[in-house]
Amino acid sequence: MTAATARRDFPRAYGKVGSLHRERLWALRLSYTSLIVAAIIFLAPPVYMLMTSLKTNAEMADQTLSPWLVRSPTLEHYGATLENPLFLGFFANSAIVTLLVVSITMVISVLAAFALSRMRFWGSQTLATGVFLTYLVPDTLLFIPLYQIVGGLGLLNSIWGLVLVYPTLTVPFCTWIMIGYFASIPKELDEAALIDGASWPQMLLKIFIPVALPGIIAATIFAFTVSWAAFVYPTAFITRPEEMPLTIGVVSQLVRGDTFAWGQIMAGALLAALPPVVVYVFLMDYYIAGLTAGATKG
Amino acid sequence: MSEVNLRKVVKLFEGGVQAVRGIDLEIADHEFCVLVGPSGCGKSTTLRMIAGLEEVSEGEIWIGGTMVNDIPPKDRDIAMVFQNYALYPHMTVFENMAFGLKLRHFPKDEIKRRVDRAASILSIGELLDRKPKALSGGQRQRVAMGRAIVRDPKVFLFDEPLSNLDAKLRVQMRTEIKKVHQAVKTTTIYVTHDQVEAMTLADRVVVMNHGVIEQVGPPNELYHHPATIFVAGFIGSPAMNFIPARLVNAAGALTIQLGQGLSVPVPADRTARYAPHASKKLLFGIRPEHLTETTRTDKQNLAPITVDLDVIEPMGMETLVHFRIEGTPVCARVDPAAGAQAGAPMRLAAHMDQMHLIDADTGRVL
Incomplete structure (x- = not known):
């Protein structure tokens, strides 16, 4: 004292x-x-x-040189990679799959989250918990039964199989993010909209989606990252080089015989990582705001 | 015609909680009706049932001659102002006010005309391009009221609209709301837990408690003639004093015995009314403003009592003095110049024509 x-x-x-x-x-x-x-x-x-x-x-x-320093830099591997029709095919496959998966995911998860967070109906709580529980099952466990299903549908060795399967990874988590975000929107806002004359779809389109935009962007980035970087499912379902996405194409097809074309593999992997980096750089602030909003406001 | 009628309305929540227990209420066209009561008394639930935000468990709600039990909120022709404003954060003030009209497909020039008119009533014309987050609490509340006014509905519903504002702004907005009602004359139902708001705004006050209506009446009637001990205690600040009492009939004159050697005479015009209750357990009710210093007034029916003061609270324009009668705490309002001192005795006068006698068992004012 x-x-x-x-x-x-x-x-x-x-x-x-x-x-x-x-x-x-x-x-x-x-x-x-x-x-x-x-x-x-x-x-x-x-x-x-x-x-x-x-x-x-x-x-x-040359084993005598440091692996961290470049003596005579060259862009030859980048040139070769970008001229490789296989690589361009991988890129297109990844882009198509990702675009479709993100679109499907966002439509389903925004609608589901809106219903689960705002419309009171029998079993809605259980359903919301169930959605989250499905996210806890790892894809390394699911790919065996999913192989049977995708095979049964005749979609093995096709990017459409991936478009069908990726949402099982993205929808639960995105729905969960959106439920949290929608829950942070005050209840009076929908009541005011109801009294103002809005129908449920109008309320979603004109009030919820604009107000929850940071959350929607966060969920979109998540879905984008998951489907761009997915490795286990394409490894299991796709063996034809023309249908491969970047993640497995780069590591399996840029090997000639038993020779690894390390330069091209590295250039290809870096080029493959570019789109997510660009997306993150532009939308990082939204992503963080979206992930934390439910936790702090709710 | 936009009167609102509630007939035997009951609200039962899941789990069997009965929030509203069969209330009947008739609110006339153009009337400003305030529902007041402590939290959990069912006033907000009643308002939300009128709005259509809660289903009616039993009974009927009529708005403008139509039974609205099964009509969705948007078709009831009502507008509501919420406690936390509920403004759409991504829209400008203009868009917020125009939203309801746009959804109803009003022509653009009509929307603009209505928004401009409401904005001029509320003096928010210069805020129309701002977003809600750039407004102060009072301005937001005005916009919320503007959103209601532009719709020109049959009924305005206010759910504790001033609770989020600071004390000074609350008084200012109270006047503002009264002014708006005088200008647009729309039937208004206003929910608050603040009895001062209820008294100052209402044409008629509805006092609710435990899901039932205790009393309905104009503010002055509730103040001067409360029907129950709850209303007597709820209306008025500081609250009415309730002192255990006995009626004593001595030589044909009724007196109220408050304690050992402390009794006050029953006014002559009430003798016949009180006489039959002599045997009951009673409470003597008197407001602090009707217990004053003896020099303050020369009115009749003053009963002098001498008390020992415990605490005095100077308020500037008046002084509150606290003392005990037979252990019951009592408050009186005296003139600051009356020389009240803590720990000293003071001679006070009870204004007996303003007193109430309450049946302690039923809670009814006799």
Whole structure:
């Protein structure tokens, strides 16, 4: 007690006995250190890929050189990759599948979330929980029974099989995000709209979707990422190179015989990672706002 | 014609909670009717049933001569103002006010005419291009009222519209609401838990408690002639004092005995009314403003009592003094110049023509 009083009385002693300023400084040092370590861990693989993709085949094979430095940079692998009709096919397949999956996912999950969060009907709570539980089943467990189903429908070795199957991964999570987001919209807003004369579809289109736009963008980015980066399902369902998406095409088709074309693989993988990076850069703020809104406002 | 009639209306929530227990109420065309009561008394539920936001479990609701039990909110021709404004955050003030009209396919120039008229009534003309988040609480509430006015509905419903505002703004908006009602004269049903709002705004006040109507009447009638102990205690601030009492008949004159050696005479014109209740357990009810210093007035029917003051609360224009009669806390309102001092005795006068006698068992005012 007396020590505290003394400190208050003699501000000059602050520096010696510890102060807010000093504590903040330590907190900042600690945060920067952890952030730098995390950044190194996450950035090392892509940087390694970038370095490798810029090396000539000879430089790559030279064991005496550092793998992290490029001596004579070349874009030959990028050129070869972009001229490879197979690679362009992979890219088109990924784009078609992703576009369709995102569209299907958003239509289903916005409608489902609106119904589950706003319309009270028998079993709506159980259904909402059920939606989330399906998300907890990993795709590594599901691909065997799904193989039977997709095969039964004659959609093996076709991107349409992927368009059918990916929503099982994206719809539950997106619905869950949207339920949380819709729940954070005050109930009086729909009541005001009801009294103003809006029907349920009008309420969804004119009030809920515009107000929940950050949540919808977050869900869209999630669906985009999942279907762009899906690996297990295409590995299981697709063996024909013309139907492959980027994720498996790059690692399986850019191998000649038993020779790995590392330069092209790395260039292809980096090019494949470009669209998600672009999407994230532009929509990152919405994504974070959308994911946290339900938690803080609800 | 836009009167509202409630006939034996009951609201039963899931789990058997009866929020409204069979109320009858007739609200006349152009009337400003305020439903007031403590939280959980069923006033908001009643309003929401009139709006169509809650289903009616039993009974009938009529608006303008039509039974509306099964009519959806949008077809009831009502407009509602919510406590938290419920403005559409992505729309400008103009769009917020025009939304209901657009959905009803009004022509553009008619929408603009109506919005401009409402905006001028509410003095929000310069805010029409702003989004709700750029408005203050009072401005938002005005926009919410504007959204109701443009519709020109049969009935306005207000659900505690001033509860989110600070005290000063609340008083200002109260006047504003009264002004709007005088200008547009639409039948209005207003829900509040604040008895001052109820008294100042209403043509008629409906006091509710535990899902039933305790009393309906103009503000002054509720103040001067409460029907039950609940209404007597709810209306008026500070609340009415209730002191356990006995009626004593001494030599043909009725007196009210409040405690050892403390009694006040029953006014002559009430003797016949009170006489049959002499044997009952009674409460003597008197408002603090009717317990004053003796010098303040020369009215008749003043009964002097001397009390020892516990606490005094100077309010500027008046002073509240607190004391006990037989252990019951009592409050009186005296002139600041009357020289009230805590711990000292004070001679007060009870205005006996303003007193109430209450049956302690039934809660009815006799």
